[in-house]
Amino acid sequence: MRRLPAQAVVGGVLVGLVVVAGLLGPLLVPHDPYTQIDGANLLGPSAAHPLGTDELNRDILARLLTGIRVDLLTSFVAVPLGALLGCAVGALATVNAALDVAVQRVFDVLLAFPQLILAIGLAAVIGPGATSVVLVVVLVEIPVFGRLLRAAVLRVREAQFVTASEVAGGGRGWVLRTHVLPNCRGPVLVQLALSMSVAVFIEGAMSVLGIGVTPPNPSLGSLLATSLRYLDLNPLFAVGPLVVIAALVLGFGLLARGAGNPALEAA
Amino acid sequence: MTRYLLRRVPSAVAVLWLASVLVFLVLRAVPGDAASALAGPDATPDVVAAIRHDLGLDLPVAEQYARWVGGLLSADLGRSYLVGGDIADLVADGLANTLTLTLAALLLAVLVALVLGPLWAVSRGGWLDRALTAFHTAAVALPTFATGVLLILVFGVVFRLLPTGGVPPGGLLDRVDITAQYLLMPAVCLALPVSAVLTGFLAETLRAELRQDYVLTALAAGVSRRSVVFGHTLRNALPVTMTALGLQTGALLGGAVLVESIFAWPGLGLLVEQGITRRDYPVVQVLLMLSVAVFVVIQLLTDVAHAWLDPRVRLGGAR
Numbered sequence: 047m048r049r050l051p052a053q054a055v056v057g058g059v060l061v062g063l064v065v066v067a068g069l070l071g072p073l074l075v076p077h078d079p080y081t082q083i084d085g086a087n088l089l090g091p092s093a094a095h096p097l098g099t100d101e102l103n104r105d106i107l108a109r110l111l112t113g114i115r116v117d118l119l120t121s122f123v124a125v126p127l128g129a130l131l132g133c134a135v136g137a138l139a140t141v142n143a144a145l146d147v148a149v150q151r152v153f154d155v156l157l158a159f160p161q162l163i164l165a166i167g168l169a170a171v172i173g174p175g176a177t178s179v180v181l182v183v184v185l186v187e188i189p190v191f192g193r194l195l196r197a198a199v200l201r202v203r204e205a206q207f208v209t210a211s212e213v214a215g216g217g218r219g220w221v222l223r224t225h226v227l228p229n230c231r232g233p234v235l236v237q238l239a240l241s242m243s244v245a246v247f248i249e250g251a252m253s254v255l256g257i258g259v260t261p262p263n264p265s266l267g268s269l270l271a272t273s274l275r276y277l278d279l280n281p282l283f284a285v286g287p288l289v290v291i292a293a294l295v296l297g298f299g300l301l302a303r304g305a306g307n308p309a310l311e312a313a
Numbered sequence: 314m315t316r317y318l319l320r321r322v323p324s325a326v327a328v329l330w331l332a333s334v335l336v337f338l339v340l341r342a343v344p345g346d347a348a349s350a351l352a353g354p355d356a357t358p359d360v361v362a363a364i365r366h367d368l369g370l371d372l373p374v375a376e377q378y379a380r381w382v383g384g385l386l387s388a389d390l391g392r393s394y395l396v397g398g399d400i401a402d403l404v405a406d407g408l409a410n411t412l413t414l415t416l417a418a419l420l421l422a423v424l425v426a427l428v429l430g431p432l433w434a435v436s437r438g439g440w441l442d443r444a445l446t447a448f449h450t451a452a453v454a455l456p457t458f459a460t461g462v463l464l465i466l467v468f469g470v471v472f473r474l475l476p477t478g479g480v481p482p483g484g485l486l487d488r489v490d491i492t493a494q495y496l497l498m499p500a501v502c503l504a505l506p507v508s509a510v511l512t513g514f515l516a517e518t519l520r521a522e523l524r525q526d527y528v529l530t531a532l533a534a535g536v537s538r539r540s541v542v543f544g545h546t547l548r549n550a551l552p553v554t555m556t557a558l559g560l561q562t563g564a565l566l567g568g569a570v571l572v573e574s575i576f577a578w579p580g581l582g583l584l585v586e587q588g589i590t591r592r593d594y595p596v597v598q599v600l601l602m603l604s605v606a607v608f609v610v611i612q613l614l615t616d617v618a619h620a621w622l623d624p625r626v627r628l629g630g631a632r
Contacts, residue, residue, distance in 0.1 A: 155331040162567030247456040254458045256590050277470045291459050299454035
């Protein structure tokens with residue numbers, strides 16, 4: 047087996063820790079993320095509440111662990127879904143010239159919106175909530191992966207073994223599936239890691255702008271955004287969400303670097 | 314060059330046109346009727362109809378779109394549902410603050426890249442290389458809102474060195490030293506990811522340049538290392554880095570919305586945020602369109618500058 051780059055290992059461990067915390071954590075904490083506790087307003091850390099309590103007397107650790115799940119949903123469900131749709135459209139477009147032009151123009155327009163601006167526009171229509179965060183991430187990722195796969199397919203198709211396969215009588219669809227697409231895997235995997243990090247960013251950004259998950263539901267971004275308003279009263283409120291967000295995005299960044307992104311590899 | 318422009322400009326216009334249709338239709342599709350929302354729950358149908366007529370919402374959609382685009386082209390941005398004022402006035406008020414913040418961040422990012430980029434290019438394998446790699450990874454990965462909260466927590470709340478948000482009470486131009494205090498954290502926050510991307514890009518380009526034969530020739534001829542890096546390779550690396558800077562505009566625009574929201578900096582980003590929370594769609598619509606226009610124009614300028622500097626792009630195929 048090939049030895050994994052150290053960066054990928056560290057990244058994998060960071061992401062793995064957050065995933066485990068999000069999946070198992072809420073089952074292990076004694077407090078409920080939604081229950082208000084009498085007299086526990088914006089408390090500092092204590093044995094009963096390791097991360098303190100929030101402005102509505104709820105246990106911050108319980109809310110943090112539950113909030114991770116929203117970001118796991120966007121990173122591990124929405125991003126792969128967007129990637130799948132984008133890759134499908136991108137691969138299909140390479141088969142037909144007219145379709146290719148049409149798809150490229152649509153991607154041009156979608157990519158003309160800065161990611162966050164696109165998120166704002168879409169959220170304005172769909173309304174706030176976890177569903178709209180997921181939808182925004184899917185829609186943002188479709189043109190990203192579509193473009194990526196198209197470029198990769200066009201490059202791989204020039205290779206001589208592909209020509210050889212065509213000369214030997216392989217049909218277009220068959221050559222695409224068995225020879226071209228498997229060789230496009232590398233850049234797609236790197237982009238997956240990068241896009242998962244972007245998904246955490248989009249979720250948090252939407253929460254900061256008030257178009258993310260709706261109260262009382264917690265997410266990493268909404269906890270951080272709320273903590274900002276109470277920094278004077280409970281400065282440690284922000285530390286939990288900050289640490290988890292940092293671990294998650296650094297983990298994804300290191301995974302992408304380890305997977306060998308040429309743009310980052312030079313570093 | 315003319316041929317390149319004839320090919321590139323129409324495609325930018327087409328993207329702008331499609332974006333305007335998209336922005337217009339998307340905000341038309343928002344559930345809820347603006348007229349009845351404005352009139353309040355107790356209004357009679359007559360009043361609602363009057364308001365709807367007043368806002369032009371009773372016209373066919375195509376005509377509404379034509380009026381809106383016609384207005385935009387003649388610098389009439391329409392009126393805010395809520396404040397009732399001209400959107401042009403709101404935008405003008407916010408624009409100065411946003412430009413100050415964005416330009417400060419841009420300046421900071423370019424300065425950092427110009428210092429760290431060459432340093433990173435010539436350091437290989439040492440502690441400096443590792444430190445810069447760590448800086449690059451962290452600054453690219455950490456979301457703007459997380460660094461913003463971290464900055465406020467450390468410098469605003471724990472050490473109480475800097476104001477946690479807002480603009481100076483006397484205005485930006487009153488006293489430069491106070492303005493600098495208010496501007497420092499938001500500008501650093503906005504500049505950080507852009508500076509990291511630029512640093513990485515510049516370092517990578519410089520490393521490629523340093524492998525060129527002319528560098529060996531210059532060194533053999535007795536030119537000092539420093540003068541080779543700063544005098545020769547840096548000059549060759551700058552045009553490409555300019556292009557990379559142009560591509561960062563989207564990140565800057567999106568980042569500005571967040572940074573303004575976190576630091577309560579009263580610019581266009583805060584206007585967007587308020588427009589969304591108050592469902593003041595004419596304002597959101599104009600600002601979305603404005604940001605797309607800025608983005609498209611800057612990308613066009615970047616491409617044109619690149620084509621002007623590099624004949625291969627100018628004379629090459631479509632892509």
